[in-house]
Amino acid sequence: MSKLDVNKIRSDFPVFQDQSLVYLDSAATTQKPHQVIDAISEFYSHSYANVHRGIYNLSFKATEAYHGARLKAQKFINAKDWQSIIFTGGTTESINLVAHSWGRKNLNMGDEILITEMEHHSNIVPWQLIAEDRGAILKYIPINQDGTLDLSDLGTLLSDKTKLVSIIHQSNVFGTINPIQEIINKAKKVGAITLIDAAQSAPHDTLDVQDMDCDFLALSGHKMLGPTGIGILYGKLDIIEGMEPFMGGGDMINSVTMSKSTWNDAPYKFEAGTPNIAQAVGFGAAIDYLDQLGMQNVSEYLQDLKLYALIQLKAIEGIKVYGHTKNKSSSVISFNLQDVHPHDLAQFLDQDNIAVRAGHHCAQPVMDKLGISSTIRASLYIYNTKADIDKLCDSLVKTAKFFRGL
């Protein structure tokens, strides 16, 4: 028996007032419970002002709320210091921040950056840019055809030239859960800095940055019930304290004169300009919501639902499910249906009010490796039910018949 009351959860989400909607694109972004929507609306209605600036009461309240969200995020990933939590626009900005502020200072000609072939474009392109800029070399841990990482050459890929290792925790294409602990430990042995892209793992599983002992971790609020435009970069305090600012502007300075400026302390040094205050507050409410459910319960519920989905999907004639073999995996499932192109398939599913993603999922290197141009991706979250899976399967069977039967 699941410890999540899914009916209650569904009733929290205004979008599911439309009972017929089957939303299976949570890996792209999740729907929002009214608790998050209300928190933002409440904040704008009663506690809104700019932060860190005013002497007046409203500004004080806004600053408290903004700081409160930071403390919630700190607790959510079990960070030691709140100063380690830098608010960003999301995972993409977090990774770019590291590439820019850490990379410009620490990468030199011939240094190596190690990522994997499984990365989202946001954990590839920033490294290509900084590598080009600094004369550094970008290397890839290869993937196997079954959507797992091939770690057999890790020992040679990692060397004293490796300065940074940046790894996707859970694949946004296959759902594969990577053995990041093993990679972090080995990276540390050669003295490399480690970054974990937790965009997909944060919504699914308990994260503990002290336990992982990674140097950086990036995540996005909108993939875990929060609003868009907010995410965090976690960075170990001694590392971020030594980093240069990302953007220049208000809030990130101590003093500015015509000739020179000095920087504020972390995390403010990395938060130039008026931040996304209301989004941070909404993100805090999303963390509260997940905390109340318990990440362990969320995780177990999604594992159960994934197993059900895999069984039902694999029973359909001509279906090919990618990944989900020997490694642990999350509830993100990519597949193709013989005789029906993913683009056409998504269009037919939409007709039955089923939302899935069709395409390369911002991971073209992965697609190239598997020799496919696109897949359908169904990604599950806490508001999905077995009935949703059944509707998906019925619609798949119906569409296959239409395309094959003519």
Next chain:
Amino acid sequence: MNDLQDLYQQVIIDHNHNPRNFKEIEQASHVAKGHNPLCGDKIDIYIIIKDNLITDVGFTGSGCAISKASSSLMTEALIGKSIDEADHLFEKVHDMLTKGKADIEGIGKLAVLSGVHKFPARVKCAILPWRTLKNALENKDQIAVTE
């Protein structure tokens, strides 16, 4: 019948299953590549032009039913046409797909594509082969993209 099944009628399904002129032409005088970054679809177009007349057209690549049918129907429509006529046809099809004009004279079988207009996300799929054709005719080297 709803709009979607209307669109994916017999002709489109048939051309998807059995694309006409689905071939590489080694001695082509004009070639071009097309790419839809949204879905990763790719197409190559090969044309033989003799004395200002299109004598053969082929295409290869991977794509959805809409893009495949559009390519297949396009190759059928082009064979025997002059370059001017092909340009003209491009304009007509472009108008039909982007503006939803259905009763276009001299468009023949291509009229089955008029329903694509109702599905904005799919207009790009149908237009890709035509953009690629345009590049091939103009001997442009760059890859035609849908955006």
